[in-house]
Amino acid sequence: xxxxxxxxxxxxxxxxxxxxxxxxxxxxxxxxxxxxxxxxxxxxxxxxxxxxxxxxxxxxxxxxxxxxxxxxxxxxxxxxxxxxxxxxxxxxxxxxxxxxxxxxxxxxxxxxxxxxxxxxxxxxxxxxxxxxxxxxxxxxxxxxxxxxxxxxxxxxxxxxxxxxxxxxxxxxxxxxxxxxxxxxxxxxxxxxxxxxxxxxxxxxxxxxxxxxxxxxxxxxxxxxxxxxxxxxxxxxxxxxxxxxxxxxxxxxxxxxxxxxxxxxxxxxxxxxxxxxxxxxxxxx
Numbered sequence: 001x002x003x004x005x006x007x008x009x010x011x012x013x014x015x016x017x018x019x020x021x022x023x024x025x026x027x028x029x030x031x032x033x034x035x036x037x038x039x040x041x042x043x044x045x046x047x048x049x050x051x052x053x054x055x056x057x058x059x060x061x062x063x064x065x066x067x068x069x070x071x072x073x074x075x076x077x078x079x080x081x082x083x084x085x086x087x088x089x090x091x092x093x094x095x096x097x098x099x100x101x102x103x104x105x106x107x108x109x110x111x112x113x114x115x116x117x118x119x120x121x122x123x124x125x126x127x128x129x130x131x132x133x134x135x136x137x138x139x140x141x142x143x144x145x146x147x148x149x150x151x152x153x154x155x156x157x158x159x160x161x162x163x164x165x166x167x168x169x170x171x172x173x174x175x176x177x178x179x180x181x182x183x184x185x186x187x188x189x190x191x192x193x194x195x196x197x198x199x200x201x202x203x204x205x206x207x208x209x210x211x212x213x214x215x216x217x218x219x220x221x222x223x224x225x226x227x228x229x230x231x232x233x234x235x236x237x238x239x240x241x242x243x244x245x246x247x248x249x250x251x252x253x254x255x256x257x258x259x260x261x262x263x264x265x266x267x268x269x270x271x272x273x274x275x276x277x278x279x280x281x282x283x284x
Contacts, residue, residue, distance in 0.1 A: 001072050002098040004105055005065045005082075006277045009054060013089025018053035021090075025065060028085040034078055037068040051105035051234055051276055052112065052199055055206065057224075060231035062113075064105045064276045066098070096277040101248040105276050108236035109200045111176055114207045115230045116193040122226055131220045132227075136191035143180040146193070149217045150178040158213045171213055174198040174205040199234065207231075235273035242279050255282045 009021070016024075026046055029036050038044040051064035074097070083092045118136045135141055149156070156171040177196035193214075197205045207229050212222040236242060238256075241249045259280065263270045274280070 004096045006093045007063050008091045009060045011089040014059045032081040032085040035070045052109045058229045062233040101243045110237040111235040112199040113232040114195040139191045142191040146180045
């Protein structure tokens, strides 16, 4: 059986990289006594995979881990034991049982939500009216800048650099949603920026690149230490078939068509995205 686990990463754990987080979960799963499945061969390892590795320095309320277990009785008791094996900075939020024909979450990832705000220690800069801190300090000004950057531009061209080359890309097609949130956040800055970005193995836009382009548009140099970026959720496209096999795919597509008809009958729009632990699998 496959289990998709949703977890939260916060506090000092934001400075721990993806590979170390993976090693931590391997040890925590053993401590919690989870009957996880192992690969075969001379060097067996726990069968697990992560949906979309999180960058160092980012916090998250929506990280996903897929594991294979030997027992069909996996439930809240196992989640409780796993939570007890966690350290401060990582918490298990929920889980979903995934059918054997289900695709791994890393192949389903299509978008992610982010919240960006100025770190509290830069509050003085907000009050002094300096740079991006001052723009984020006034939600009305932030909203005007966002509208000019995202809604009024036909294209947003930036140069994306890699170790071997650099290419010019249009961010406009990779930013699905961008808006300034009006209400202030407790213990955060008075202005917050919401982003829904293209995420996945084929096309992937890091929030830092989108934020840097926004800063450059505002005529201010990008300071990565100024902002705290929090991932809120990771999504699969609702029209993506999340199962393998010709028969399973056909059955799932029929199931989705019935769901769409039900939504239409009730006068409700069918979702464009599904959080990774809310994909409507059927028993196959």
